[in-house]
Amino acid sequence: MSGPPATDGERIRHPVPAELVHELRTPLAHIIGYSEMLLEQAAAAGHAEYVDDLRKVKAAGLRLLALLDENFRGMRPTAESVAPAPESPPPSR
Amino acid sequence: MTKILLVEDNEMNRDMLSRRLERKGYEVVLAVDGQEGVEMATSEAPDLVLMDMSLPVLDGWAATRRLKASPETRHIPVIALTAHAMSSDREKALEAGCDEYDTKPIELPRLLGKIEALLGGAPADGAPPAEAAP
Numbered sequence: 001m002s003g004p005p006a007t008d009g010e011r012i013r014h015p016v017p018a019e020l021v022h023e024l025r026t027p028l029a030h031i032i033g034y035s036e037m038l039l040e041q042a043a044a045a046g047h048a049e050y051v052d053d054l055r056k057v058k059a060a061g062l063r064l065l066a067l068l069d070e071n072f073r074g075m076r077p078t079a080e081s082v083a084p085a086p087e088s089p090p091p092s093r
Numbered sequence: 094m095t096k097i098l099l100v101e102d103n104e105m106n107r108d109m110l111s112r113r114l115e116r117k118g119y120e121v122v123l124a125v126d127g128q129e130g131v132e133m134a135t136s137e138a139p140d141l142v143l144m145d146m147s148l149p150v151l152d153g154w155a156a157t158r159r160l161k162a163s164p165e166t167r168h169i170p171v172i173a174l175t176a177h178a179m180s181s182d183r184e185k186a187l188e189a190g191c192d193e194y195d196t197k198p199i200e201l202p203r204l205l206g207k208i209e210a211l212l213g214g215a216p217a218d219g220a221p222p223a224e225a226a227p
Binding site: 022025026028029030032033034036037040061065 | 103105106109110112113116176197198199201
């Protein structure tokens with residue numbers, strides 16, 4: 001049984017979905033970005049056999065991103081909620 | 094060669110964007126947090142800064158304020174990069190002194206268009222002009 005849709009105010013009071021959205025968007029950005037990069041390289045090198053498959057990977061990533069944005073609109077995080085925890089190890093170079 | 098300082102704490106984002114920019118003919122120098130970004134903007138004198146906003150040590154908003162407060166770096170255009178896509182994020186970035194704003198996932202043609210616009214329309218050495226963003 002589902003209740004009434006959450007208002008913006010209710011969403012703001014629940015930070016976990018917002019953090020989850022950020023956690024999902026980041027690897028999705030990697031999938032989309034790396035597939036684009038490989039797509040450019042494959043096309044430039046004349047590897048047509050990889051181009052179609054890489055387009056599918058990119059399209060799937062963009063589809064997931066669209067679904068995420070459609071279903072969690074208004075649940076994006078604040079800068080504070082996505083800042084690394086103090087005990088997080090420093091990012092590798 | 095046009096030099097871009099990329100300030101980004103996420104290793105994969107850093108690797109991906111720096112490689113794609115280098116392929117377009119830009120020289121890319123890297124910083125992994127806002128404090129290092131401010132220091133490298135001074136020492137490297139880049140032509141432009143790409144600034145992630147959610148950074149450790151010193152966040153992108155504070156780092157941009159420092160860059161724009163310093164006579165040595167205030168002239169350097171700063172493009173804010175964030176995973177968020179709310180209009181308030183754009184306003185917050187511009188209020189901090191950022192000259193432009195873009196969201197992740199990066200659409201490279203769109204970002205290149207903004208970079209070239211801030212650099213006076215000149216593409217990176219040897220690179221064709223960016224396609225117009227859709």
